[in-house]
Amino acid sequence: MAIKGKKRRLGFLGERRAVKYLKKSGYEVIERNLRTPFGEVDIVASKGDITAFIEVKTRSDDLFGRPNEAVRADRQKRYIDSARFYYSGREIDCVIRFDIIEVYKGGINHIENAFTA
Amino acid sequence: MLAKVKSFALIGLDGVPVEVEADINKGMTSYELVGLPDAAVKESKERINSAIRNSRLHFPVNRVTINLAPADIKKEGSYYDLPIALAILRAGGQIEGEMDDIVILGELALDGSVRPVSGILPALISAKKHGFTRFIIPSANANEAAYIEGIQAYALGSLSDAVAFFRGEREFEPVEPKSFSAALRDARYSADMSFVKGQAIAKRALEIAVAGGHNILLSGPPGSGKTMLARCIPTIMPDLTFEEALEITQIHSVAGDLGGEGIISLRPFRTPHHTATTVSLCGGGNSRIRPGEISKAHKGVLFLDELPEYSRSALESLRQPLEDKVITVTRAGGAVTFPADFILCASMNPCPCGNYGSSYKPCTCTPAQIRRYRAKISGPLLDRIDLQVEVDSVRYEELAAEEGGESSAEVKKRVERARAIQRERFGGTMTNANMGEKEIKKFCRLSHRCEEILRDAFERLSLSARARSRIIKVARTIADLDFSTEILPEHVLEATSYRNFDVKE
Numbered sequence: 001m002a003i004k005g006k007k008r009r010l011g012f013l014g015e016r017r018a019v020k021y022l023k024k025s026g027y028e029v030i031e032r033n034l035r036t037p038f039g040e041v042d043i044v045a046s047k048g049d050i051t052a053f054i055e056v057k058t059r060s061d062d063l064f065g066r067p068n069e070a071v072r073a074d075r076q077k078r079y080i081d082s083a084r085f086y087y088s089g090r091e092i093d094c095v096i097r098f099d100i101i102e103v104y105k106g107g108i109n110h111i112e113n114a115f116t117a
Numbered sequence: 118m119l120a121k122v123k124s125f126a127l128i129g130l131d132g133v134p135v136e137v138e139a140d141i142n143k144g145m146t147s148y149e150l151v152g153l154p155d156a157a158v159k160e161s162k163e164r165i166n167s168a169i170r171n172s173r174l175h176f177p178v179n180r181v182t183i184n185l186a187p188a189d190i191k192k193e194g195s196y197y198d199l200p201i202a203l204a205i206l207r208a209g210g211q212i213e214g215e216m217d218d219i220v221i222l223g224e225l226a227l228d229g230s231v232r233p234v235s236g237i238l239p240a241l242i243s244a245k246k247h248g249f250t251r252f253i254i255p256s257a258n259a260n261e262a263a264y265i266e267g268i269q270a271y272a273l274g275s276l277s278d279a280v281a282f283f284r285g286e287r288e289f290e291p292v293e294p295k296s297f298s299a300a301l302r303d304a305r306y307s308a309d310m311s312f313v314k315g316q317a318i319a320k321r322a323l324e325i326a327v328a329g330g331h332n333i334l335l336s337g338p339p340g341s342g343k344t345m346l347a348r349c350i351p352t353i354m355p356d357l358t359f360e361e362a363l364e365i366t367q368i369h370s371v372a373g374d375l376g377g378e379g380i381i382s383l384r385p386f387r388t389p390h391h392t393a394t395t396v397s398l399c400g401g402g403n404s405r406i407r408p409g410e411i412s413k414a415h416k417g418v419l420f421l422d423e424l425p426e427y428s429r430s431a432l433e434s435l436r437q438p439l440e441d442k443v444i445t446v447t448r449a450g451g452a453v454t455f456p457a458d459f460i461l462c463a464s465m466n467p468c469p470c471g472n473y474g475s476s477y478k479p480c481t482c483t484p485a486q487i488r489r490y491r492a493k494i495s496g497p498l499l500d501r502i503d504l505q506v507e508v509d510s511v512r513y514e515e516l517a518a519e520e521g522g523e524s525s526a527e528v529k530k531r532v533e534r535a536r537a538i539q540r541e542r543f544g545g546t547m548t549n550a551n552m553g554e555k556e557i558k559k560f561c562r563l564s565h566r567c568e569e570i571l572r573d574a575f576e577r578l579s580l581s582a583r584a585r586s587r588i589i590k591v592a593r594t595i596a597d598l599d600f601s602t603e604i605l606p607e608h609v610l611e612a613t614s615y616r617n618f619d620v621k622e
Contacts, residue, residue, distance in 0.1 A: 049143070050178075083145060095179050096145040113178045117147040 014058025014103035120207035129453030132243030139204035144180035152185030172229035199223035233257035235373030260379030308348035315515035328535035329594030330548030332461040337508030352525035385417030391426035425493040
């Protein structure tokens with residue numbers, strides 16, 4: 001994957017840290033950078049009967065607010081639509097959850113069920 | 118998992134059972150609330166979410182669907198917070214046990230405590246009619262449940278209390294029943310007839326008005342004591358029966374102005390300001406129809422101070438409820454009937470300056486001014502006011518007199534006797550004021566002498582035609598107060614004297 005520019009590099013590093021964290025917490029990462037007609041989903045991971053669609057937010061500082069504040073309604077809709085697309089034609093046999101993982105200098109913050117459909 | 122919990126919806130004063138269904142299932146995490154909820158019910162989501170978390174319980178991360186059945190009745194107000202929260206917990210397996218026979222009502226605060234809601238009493242009464250005997254209600258509404266026999270109402274203060282109740286972790290005692298007679302004994306009016314100095318004629322007129330259920334108009338200069346006299350009317354009305362008290366309390370419970378009181382044991386005395394609108398008097402509201410002042414005055418007194426100052430449309434709206442003793446309020450959300458059986462007491466100045474007819478001060482109004490002032494009150498409304506009394510200023514000697522005259526309790530005894538006679542006559546709660554032409558013919562036979570007096574009064578005082586039946590009804594009441602089966606000439610004469618307004622027109 002070609003990484004261009006400082007911002008994309010930062011995002012890539014953040015996602016890598018998030019995946020590491022998820023694996024450590026017992027999640028199985030199913031998809032990374034899942035592309036759907038509605039946009040991209042950073043990570044799809046599952047644990048037990050939960051499948052989480054995870055948006056990773058990486059910030060080098062808090063200048064523009066906390067990372068989780070950057071996921072607004074349009075982004076939420078993208079995730080919800082993408083999840084519907086991902087499961088289209090299949091029976092949903094799990095609980096689909098939407099999470100946000102904040103990656104910042106000091107560590108990682110996992111917000112479970114950050115928004116709902 | 119699916120869970121069902123019982124609750125109640127109110128339409129006017131009538132309750133309809135509502136089933137709160139919660140389904141927790143796989144799928145995308147979401148919270149769906151269906152079943153025609155209004156804004157307050159929709160907002161319950163945030164309250165319930167916080168209340169559950171802050172009660173150290175778990176709000177399920179799942180697809181949560183709530184249904185309020187039947188789906189065709191609009192669900193209003195905040196009754197459903199507690200039942201929805203309990204249904205969610207039950208569906209999530211956090212509480213167990215049967216919840217089928219218990220009706221749950223209550224609003225939740227963010228910290229998980231249960232807030233009081235309006236309309237608990239009518240909800241309990243109609244739920245009892247539907248066969249429910251066990252209830253969970255907010256602790257602040259406990260008093261409202263204390264006067265209903267044969268139910269067990271658990272007044273709980275928080276969501277965790279409710280959870281403990283269903284888990285059987287603690288013993289809860291139902292609300293202790295209270296006796297109405299004790300409430301009645303403790304109730305005291307602040308006014309009393311003995312506080313009113315002088316005004317013998319007006320006092321007598323009040324007694325007649327209450328004895329026969331007649332409406333009354335007090336006209337007199339400012340400061341002559343009209344308001345004080347009006348305040349005495351509830352004090353000489355017969356004590357409330359338990360059924361009447363329940364009826365009143367239901368209305369005030371729906372209106373949300375009960376303020377923790379369990380049952381209203383004093384007759385209401387409502388004084389809407391003269392800027393009152395038709396809706397505030399008669400009742401209304403967009404989807405949730407609330408009773409107006411005339412219903413809040415049910416079984417009591419509606420006092421309209423400065424009658425000509427009220428808007429024409431507000432006054433005209435009183436005509437139909439004055440006849441029917443109920444008001445039917447129709448809105449987009451449906452039609453609701455509230456009882457509105459009250460004594461109307463109106464007061465006014467005789468003219469714009471207020472001194473017309475006074476024996477102490479001169480009137481400075483022109484005849485045209487006086488006519489215009491009086492024309493503000495329509496004939497049809499005046500027609501429904503049987504007694505029109507002039508109240509003059511009181512002389513200083515009367516004011517200084519130590520003795521205040523009879524107390525309300527003494528007058529009440531006479532009123533109660535007169536009411537007893539009427540109960541026997543009509544075999545019900547009807548009063549003389551409600552008599553139609555048929556009853557007048559049957560119960561108010563006039564002797565030849567009486568007819569003569571009436572005819573004479575008609576010609577000399579140029580009374581209107583409609584004044585005749587009014588006079589006869591009032592004469593009937595005066596005769597009842599006098600223990601006379603016949604209407605005697607003196608009764609007719611006295612009754613004629615209470616038609617001041619007709620005479621001056």
